Amino acid sequence: MLDAARQLFEDVGYEAATIRDIARRAGVSVGSVFTGFSSKAHVLGEVIRGRREELYADLERVAPHLRGSTADRVRSLFAVHYAFEFRRLKLFLAYISVAFEWREARESTDLPVLGTNPRLVGMIRDCLAEGVARGDVSSLLDLDQAVDLLLGAYVWNYRLAAGDGADSERLVSRFDHQIGVLFEGFRPAR
Amino acid sequence: MNHFTYGGLTASEPAERPSQRALAKQRTREKIVGAAKALFAEHGYEGATIRDIAKAAGMSTGAVFASFTDKADLFTDIAETEQAELHAAMRAAGEDKAGREAILAMLKAAAKRHLASLALFQAIMSALWTPFLAEKTRRRLDRRPAAALIIAGVEQEIGDGSGGCVRFIAEMIWDGYLATLRRAALDGLTPELVNARIRDQTNTILAGVRRG
Numbered sequence: 001m002l003d004a005a006r007q008l009f010e011d012v013g014y015e016a017a018t019i020r021d022i023a024r025r026a027g028v029s030v031g032s033v034f035t036g037f038s039s040k041a042h043v044l045g046e047v048i049r050g051r052r053e054e055l056y057a058d059l060e061r062v063a064p065h066l067r068g069s070t071a072d073r074v075r076s077l078f079a080v081h082y083a084f085e086f087r088r089l090k091l092f093l094a095y096i097s098v099a100f101e102w103r104e105a106r107e108s109t110d111l112p113v114l115g116t117n118p119r120l121v122g123m124i125r126d127c128l129a130e131g132v133a134r135g136d137v138s139s140l141l142d143l144d145q146a147v148d149l150l151l152g153a154y155v156w157n158y159r160l161a162a163g164d165g166a167d168s169e170r171l172v173s174r175f176d177h178q179i180g181v182l183f184e185g186f187r188p189a190r
Numbered sequence: 191m192n193h194f195t196y197g198g199l200t201a202s203e204p205a206e207r208p209s210q211r212a213l214a215k216q217r218t219r220e221k222i223v224g225a226a227k228a229l230f231a232e233h234g235y236e237g238a239t240i241r242d243i244a245k246a247a248g249m250s251t252g253a254v255f256a257s258f259t260d261k262a263d264l265f266t267d268i269a270e271t272e273q274a275e276l277h278a279a280m281r282a283a284g285e286d287k288a289g290r291e292a293i294l295a296m297l298k299a300a301a302k303r304h305l306a307s308l309a310l311f312q313a314i315m316s317a318l319w320t321p322f323l324a325e326k327t328r329r330r331l332d333r334r335p336a337a338a339l340i341i342a343g344v345e346q347e348i349g350d351g352s353g354g355c356v357r358f359i360a361e362m363i364w365d366g367y368l369a370t371l372r373r374a375a376l377d378g379l380t381p382e383l384v385n386a387r388i389r390d391q392t393n394t395i396l397a398g399v400r401r402g
Contacts, residue, residue: 097317145387149391
């Protein structure tokens with residue numbers, strides 16, 4: 001059922017897809033979709049959760065082998081993100097749209113709240129903390145705030161994909177530039 | 191109470207007395223917009239229906255459609271008004287200042303407005319990511335004018351030696367601002383904390399430009 005939903009969201013978009021369409025494509029009854037899921041957002045949430053698992057497993061394999069400056073390490077982590085989400089771009093844009101309804105996302109557990117996954121936040125935070133130890137990130141930096149800033153820049157860049165049809169290469173290069181500015185700002189003052 | 195402007199017709203415009211008919215039409219629009227703002231804020235763009243909006247405004251769905259082509263048209267009208275008011279408030283706050291001071295004053299003015307109606311702001315942000323609405327809306331709503339307001343401040347702060355980098359930095363500052371607002375909505379940050387975060391991260395970005 002989740003495979004059918006994922007394909008459908010990708011083909012016709014999240015808004016246009018109905019529970020009935022999902023049931024038809026999965027070859028089950030509408031009732032049985034509602035047995036497993038409370039709403040369409042719930043289905044999207046489960047599709048996204050499944051994909052998160054794949055992405056974070058990849059990232060956790062990559063993370064211990066990162067080398068270079070803290071900026072370069074963070075660049076590598078996010079380059080994996082862009083490459084991954086661009087494989088199912090429409091799906092991810094639909095998720096951003098729905099996830100921006102942060103109030104409802106918080107009230108129900110149906111949908112993962114964008115940018116707050118503890119594994120993702122932890123990975124970037126660890127990378128910054130190592131940077132503090134290494135000396136290229138200021139010990140005065142508020143790490144949680146820095147993670148928000150990085151994730152904010154990462155997510156907002158997708159508006160170029162939504163509106164201007166930008167490809168992943170353009171987003172990665174823009175984000176590389178943003179990381180350059182931010183990490184200069186994160187450096188200890190001389 | 192917000193003051194709305196529709197197609198150049200404003201309540202305070204003295205030039206020609208609008209006819210009774212035009213006044214009634216405007217009052218109807220205001221009633222619809224008032225009801226719609228509350229429902230979009232509560233249920234989001236998708237969740238609010240024209241039927242609910244008509245009911246809350248105390249009129250038929252037909253009467254709503256006489257004033258607005260469809261839900262997207264009504265929503266875009268509201269978003270446009272919000273945006274115009276936001277920009278006026280930001281411009282006024284930055285008027286007598288320059289550089290970093292102007293940027294921070296403008297962001298503080300923006301935060302004051304946004305924090306007062308976070309739910310509506312969230313509905314607008316969400317809708318801008320919705321592909322089918324964005325197609326229609328893009329023609330009416332420039333998505334980056336707030337960043338454009340910040341450009342002048344950035345230029346004064348870092349000098350014009352940086353070329354095309356100025357817009358890029360202004361957008362970074364604005365995106366950082368939006369990330370902070372989102373955090374404010376998630377964690378219920380106080381306005382003081384929001385302003386402190388905006389100040390810190392704007393300083394981080396500007397320091398990054400100077401060092402880089």
